[in-house]
Amino acid sequence: MKARDKWLTIPLAAGVAAGLLSGCGDQEGGAGSDGGSLVIGMSDEVLATDPAAGYDPGSWLLFNNVFQSLLSFPKGSSTPQPEAAERCAFDEGGSRVYRCTLRDGLTFSNGNPLTSEDVKFSFERVRKIASDAGPMPLLSTIDRIETPDEKTVVFRLNAPDATFPSKIASGAGSIVDHREYEADALRTDGKAVGSGPYKLDSYSKDKAVFSLNSRYRGTAKAQNSGITLKLFHSDQKALASALGEGRVDIAYRGLTAGDISELQGSASADAQGIEVIEGTGAEVQHLVFNLNDPVVGRLGVRKAIAYLVDRDALVRDVYRSTATPLYSIVPAGITGHNTAYFDMYGGSPQPQRAKRALRSAGINDKVKLTLWSTPSRYGPATDQEFKAIAQQLNDSGLFDVTVTSVGFEQYEKDIAAGKYGVYVKGWVPDYPDPDNFTQPFFGEDNVLGNHYQNKRITGSILPRTAAVTDRAATEQQYGELQDLVAAELPILPLWQGKQYAVAYRNITGLEWTLDASTVFRFWEIKKI
Numbered sequence: 123m124k125a126r127d128k129w130l131t132i133p134l135a136a137g138v139a140a141g142l143l144s145g146c147g148d149q150e151g152g153a154g155s156d157g158g159s160l161v162i163g164m165s166d167e168v169l170a171t172d173p174a175a176g177y178d179p180g181s182w183l184l185f186n187n188v189f190q191s192l193l194s195f196p197k198g199s200s201t202p203q204p205e206a207a208e209r210c211a212f213d214e215g216g217s218r219v220y221r222c223t224l225r226d227g228l229t230f231s232n233g234n235p236l237t238s239e240d241v242k243f244s245f246e247r248v249r250k251i252a253s254d255a256g257p258m259p260l261l262s263t264i265d266r267i268e269t270p271d272e273k274t275v276v277f278r279l280n281a282p283d284a285t286f287p288s289k290i291a292s293g294a295g296s297i298v299d300h301r302e303y304e305a306d307a308l309r310t311d312g313k314a315v316g317s318g319p320y321k322l323d324s325y326s327k328d329k330a331v332f333s334l335n336s337r338y339r340g341t342a343k344a345q346n347s348g349i350t351l352k353l354f355h356s357d358q359k360a361l362a363s364a365l366g367e368g369r370v371d372i373a374y375r376g377l378t379a380g381d382i383s384e385l386q387g388s389a390s391a392d393a394q395g396i397e398v399i400e401g402t403g404a405e406v407q408h409l410v411f412n413l414n415d416p417v418v419g420r421l422g423v424r425k426a427i428a429y430l431v432d433r434d435a436l437v438r439d440v441y442r443s444t445a446t447p448l449y450s451i452v453p454a455g456i457t458g459h460n461t462a463y464f465d466m467y468g469g470s471p472q473p474q475r476a477k478r479a480l481r482s483a484g485i486n487d488k489v490k491l492t493l494w495s496t497p498s499r500y501g502p503a504t505d506q507e508f509k510a511i512a513q514q515l516n517d518s519g520l521f522d523v524t525v526t527s528v529g530f531e532q533y534e535k536d537i538a539a540g541k542y543g544v545y546v547k548g549w550v551p552d553y554p555d556p557d558n559f560t561q562p563f564f565g566e567d568n569v570l571g572n573h574y575q576n577k578r579i580t581g582s583i584l585p586r587t588a589a590v591t592d593r594a595a596t597e598q599q600y601g602e603l604q605d606l607v608a609a610e611l612p613i614l615p616l617w618q619g620k621q622y623a624v625a626y627r628n629i630t631g632l633e634w635t636l637d638a639s640t641v642f643r644f645w646e647i648k649k650i
Contacts, residue, residue: 158346158347158648158649159346159347159348159349159350159649160346160348160349160350160371160372160629160647160649161349161350161352161369161370161371161372162349162350162351162352162370162371162372162373162374163352163354163361163364163365163369163370163372163373163374164180164183164351164352164353164354164361164373164374164375165353165354165355165356165357165358165361165375166178166179166180166183166353166375167180167353167355168180168181168183168184168325168330168351168353169181169255170255171184171309171312171313171314171322171325172303172308172309172310172314173185173189173244173248173256173257173293173294173296173298174247174248174251174253174256174257174258174308175251175253175255175256175308176255176256176257176293177255177256177257177293178255179375179550179640180353181293182292182293182640183351183642184314184322184330184351185293185296186293186318186641186642186643187318187319187320187332187349187642187643187644187645188314188316188318188320188321188322188332189293189296189297189298189314189316189317189318190205190206190228190236190296190297190316190317190318190338190340191205191206191290191291191292191293191295191296191297192204192205192206192207192210192222192224192241192275192290192291192295192297193205193207193210193287193290193291193295194291194340194341194641195291195553195554195639195641196341197634197635197637197643197646198634198637199637199639200288200455200456200457200554200555200638200639202287202288202290202291203341204225204341205291205340205341206224206225206228206236206241206297206317206340207222207223207224207225208223208224208225208226209222209223210222210223210287212284212591216282216589217279217282217283217284217286217588217589217590217591218278218279218281218282218283219276219277219278219279220276220277220279220286220287221274221275221276221277222241222274222275222276222277223273223274224236224237224238224241224272224273224274224275225339225340226273226339227339228317228339229317229337229339230299230302230315230316230317230337231315231316231317231321231335231337231338232299232302232315233337234299234301234302236297236299236317237272237273238269238271238272238273238274238275239269239272239300240297240298240299240300241267241269241275241297242267242269242275243298243300243303243305244295244296244297244298244300245261245264245267245277245290245295246267246305247298247303247305247306248261248294249261249264250305250306251306251307251308253308257292257293257294257552260289260292260294260552261289261290261294263279263280263281263283263286264277264278264279264280265278265279265280266278281585281588282585282588282589283588283589284587284588284589284590284591284593285553285555285557285558285588285593288553288554288555288557288558289552289553291553292552292553294552296316297316297317298315298316299315299316302315303315312325312326313325316335317335317337317338317339317340318335318338318340318342319334319335319338319340319342319344319644319645320332320333320334320335320344320348320349320644320645321333321334321335327353328352328353328355329350329351329352329353330350330351330353331348331349331350331351332348332349332350332351332644333347333348334347334348342643342645343645344644344645345630345631345645345646345647345648346644346645346647346648346649349644349647352364352369352370358381361373362381365396365624366394368626371625371626371629371649372623372624372625372626372629372632372647373623373624373625374623374624374642379440379441379442379444379445379503380442382398382442382444382622382624383442383443383444385398385624386398395626395627395628396624396625396626396627397624397625397626397627398622398623398624399622399623399624399625399632399633399636400620400621400622400636401620401621401622401623401632401633401635401636401637402455402620402621402636402637402638403618403619403620403621403636403637403638403640404453404455404456404551404554404618404638404640405548405549405550405551405618405619405621405640406448406453406548406549406559406615406616406617406618406619407448407500407546407547407548407549407615407616407617407619408546408547408548408549408613408614408615408616409427409431409493409511409544409545409546409613409614409616410544410545410546410547410570410571410572410612410613411424411543411544411572411611411612411613411614412540412542412543412544412545412571412572412573413572413573413574413612414540414573415540415542415543415544417489417490417491417543418491418543418544419543420483420485421483421610421611422479422480422482422483422484422485423479423480423483423485423489424611424614425467425476425479425611426476426477426479426480426489426520426521427476427515427521427544427614428463428466428467428611428614429467429468429471429472429473429475429476429479430471430472430473430476430514430515430518430520430521431471431511431514431515431614431616432470432471432514433447433448433449433469433616433617434447434469434470435510435514436507436510436511436616436617437617439510440503440506440507440510441503441507441617444619444620444622445617445618445619445620446617446618446620447469447616447617447618448615448616448617448618449461449462449463449464449465449469449615450462450463450464450604450608450615451559451560451563451603451604451607451613451615452556452559452560452600452604453559453618454618455554455638456554456555456556456559456638457555457556457593457594457596457597457600458556458596458597458599458600458601458604459556460600460601460604460605462601462604462605462607462608463608463614463615465608466608466609467608471514471518473518473519473520476518476520477518477520480520488519488520488521488522489520489521489522490521490522490523491515491521491522491523491524491543491544492523492524492525492526492542492543492544493508493511493512493523493524493525493526493544493545493546494525494526494527494528494533494536494542494544494545494546495508495525495526495527495528495545495546496527496528496529496530496533496546497527498529498530499530499533499548500546500548504546505525505527507616508525508546509525511523512524512525533545537571538571540573547569547570547613549562550640551638551640553639554638554639554640555593556587556593556596556600557584557587557588560579560584560587560600560603561584561588563613564576564579564580564584564603564607564612565580565584566580570612570613572612572613574610574612574613576606576607576610578606579603579606579607583599583600583602583603584603586599587599587600621636621637621640622636623635623636628649628650629647629648629649629650630647630648630649630650631646631647631648632646632647634646635647
């Protein structure tokens with residue numbers, strides 16, 4: 123699989139600064155709503171309106187609301203259900219032929235009919251353009267697409283891929299009108315034509331305006347009459363002020379863990395009618411070890427670090443309990459999750475075991491290390507977190523650790539050049555399946571750049587799990603994978619993030635937009 127860049131690109135929590143307080147069911151959805159329009163503020167960027175070019179959280183938020191996919195993730199579920207499709211299934215006896223039948227009466231927002239031709243065009247277009255900023259790697263198992271009639275689409279895959287339904291339920295599966303998009307070039311006019319619940323009326327640097335698509339046919343039932351998305355370009359103070367002054371109804375993504383902590387249970391927030399809505403999440407962060415490094419390439423050093431890192435302290439002191447400690451590769455709430463790292467290295471610092479690990483490796487002096495951070499990519503708390511980890515290691519008397527921050531562009535170049543021994547990576551899942559937390563990290567051409575390979579994982583476990591359509595039946599194999607990784611320590615999981623939005627009390631439905639699918643469902647939100 124081609125390396126891809128779907129890393130966590132914002133600070134962990136979304137909230138609003140304390141200072142502001144002083145100043146899907148089975149039914150067919152429709153466009154009608156008595157809920158009024160809403161204004162949402164977000165500090166993320168929307169980097170693309172063309173599904174062939176977007177692979178960031180802000181762009182996928184737009185895609186999930188403007189475009190339909192054949193399948194979608196219903197609220198609170200990690201199992202895809204039909205959306206533009208009436209039904210989809212693998213042909214009996216395998217996971218290499220996936221067949222979908224479209225709903226009747228599908229129409230794009232411009233009035234053009236949506237047929238199997240558009241579906242085929244959309245997937246082939248992503249693969250043909252192959253934008254570095256696009257989701258093409260998610261569609262790498264497609265061999266060819268057949269359209270025997272206007273309502274039938276048949277995907278023939280080049281390898282068994284039981285996760286294919288989840289992949290096409292994501293933003294990567296967005297269906298575009300073949301009359302409106304070029305087959306071999308990206309759209310650059312900032313417009314979007316889809317068949318989803320909303321239309322994109324306008325898009326500019328600071329604002330995107332959405333209205334209901336009266337031609338939509340699918341499972342979403344809109345609870346509002348439209349959305350205005352205001353973009354604050356990582357300016358946390360500006361977003362905080364906008365909420366405090368009532369210029370936005372909801373603040374979503376990109377503010378600090380400390381802000382969230384201060385707002386939760388705040389009498390001032392309660393008096394102003396502002397509340398914090400907490401949801402589940404599957405965003406994760408890891409320490410990554412370069413196995414070619416002369417220091418952390420030694421397993422004894424990596425074990426000592428695993429014995430000494432105190433996740434509870436990091437979550438409490440740095441992230442103010444807006445995350446939970448993570449003790450394996452597959453996060454909680456995802457099929458196959460276990461606690462392999464907890465079982466092997468414990469949940470609290472164990473300096474004596476760390477010392478024994480180093481001495482068994484023939485290391486008697488303090489271990490000198492640099493932890494590499496890039497807050498421009500993962501948020502300002504990353505430096506604070508890494509300084510806390512360095513202090514934990516140094517307090518043991520076994521390490522001499524420093525922290526260095528660099529800009530993201532240089533950071534990625536240096537990782538590729540093998541210059542770092544220990545560095546940070548965060549991950550936002552493409553779809554809520556254990557495959558998305560394992561294949562990208564441990565498969566061929568993985569995204570970590572840390573020179574780790576395990577033939578049992580790449581040659582057996584990943585191919586075998588990819589062929590199992592009953593995802594619950596993969597738990598044992600994913601458990602084995604997590605145990606292998608915990609024993610060999612190419613990475614050390616740190617935390618799993620929660621999701622937050624901050625809104626006025628007259629806003630309902632946000633709890634249905636904050637789940638492990640990472641789909642922010644405009645249609646579930648209502649102003650009362």
